[in-house]
Amino acid sequence: MTTTVPAPAGTGAPGRATIAARTLRTDRWWVQPAITVGVLVAFIVYSTIRAFENANYYVEPYISPFYSPCITTACQGDTFPKLFSGPSFLTPALYILIVPLGFRLTCYYYRKAYYRSFWLSPPACAVAEPRAGYSGETRFPLVFQNVHRYFFLLGLVFNAILTYDAVLSFRDHEGRWGHMGLGTLVLLANATLLWLYSLSCHSCRHIVGGRLNNFSRHPMRYRFWTLVSKLNARHMQFAWVSLFGVALTDLYVRLLATGTITDLRFF
């Protein structure tokens, strides 16, 4: 019986140039993944605290994006129909955050960011990853990254709801139209950034026209594809800015709800 000895992993495989160093890069290649870890961990900690806080997410006429759509009877907001009563230990945010979380988790840009920074796969270009085996996105659970387009479509529904929230913030605290405060601008900016992030998505680019091979037969879809392609070139920037946008919008609503600040009212 013949036994096969697996080849040594990586750049130490037989026949390759014998260089012991994991990398010969002289620049600070670790800075970018370190910053990514820091920012994403900070966001995860903040959003987890807020999702479980179950308070200070609604102050008329503003609602935090972490709690919208407000779908349970226990939810304080009045911007969305109450659909059901859940168990009290589940906050209204926990029912809905799976959509934005799933959208960002399966996003082609964020995948690059966290594969590099959390999985170190690889930590940076031409820097060896620490693991011996690698199967990419071919097996469970990472094969589920392929559902990204469904989260994209659900995300569009959420964007529409958050845009509706921003429109409703033109009402004052008694429900009369004709109000505008700094919070209105904050909600509008948040909704705009979320639209830009969603519409610049790679799955969006594919759906609107990327799957076609004959653009000349589909001029409208070609125009959409061209537009989305332009946005797509900035997908990374939109991913980060919209992430900060969501957190800062929630923080603004929280500061208003706790009475720490008062809303600057324009009219």
Add this chain to the structure above:
Amino acid sequence: MTYDAKLRVWRGDADGGELRDFTVEANDGEVVLDVIHRLQATQAGDLAVRWNCKAGKCGSCSAEINGRPRLMCLTRMSTFAEDDVITVTPMRTFPVIRDLVTDVSYNYEKAAQIPAFTPQPRDADGNHRMQQVDVERPQEFRKCIECFLCQDVCHVVRDHEDNKKVFAGPRFLMRLAELDMHPLDNLDRRKVSQENFGVGMCNITKCCSEVCPEGIHITDNAIIPLKERVVDRKYDPITWLGAKIGRRPHS
């Protein structure tokens, strides 16, 4: 201005080797390949280095400079400080032949396995016709000079020798995308892209795009669209159903 550049160059072959230090004259406007040539001319006459056009168009002088996959002819000496030690090694993903020259036949083997361009029948007048707007996407990929830096930097094969059997690498995923997007091509390459060439192995960390000397957006414009096409076929029941009932042909 002339100064003495400090070089560390890998010397050896498949049986072993080491980084050796050299001091070589460098002049204004030179690139790393110039200095390597001067090293070969003045101190190491048997230094093996593959090169051809010295203009970033032939893709021959691929190497790793300070650990980064680069073309030696496109890496200006002015990007380094005069007292920097510049380390030059062969590409670390492929078997070394000697010094800076590697055996890149893995790439040619993968290229040979890709199903060839399969055009639809000609028009009645005997011509093939396509619109410029339809070929613009694949044309970006035709800029490839096959320097194989993207193959070198891709961690899927760089860090995992065994994956060479099941993964074609970014250059050839891009070739598959190019053919799959081609307006005149009739062959559906989505199944082989997944099952034979390992598009699912790519975790889109974009190093291929970072090192491409032609600036091709390999990940965004080729690999991710190819992944999305594979999703259409394999993981999207709505698209699958649309194709089955004839509402969504693969075109």
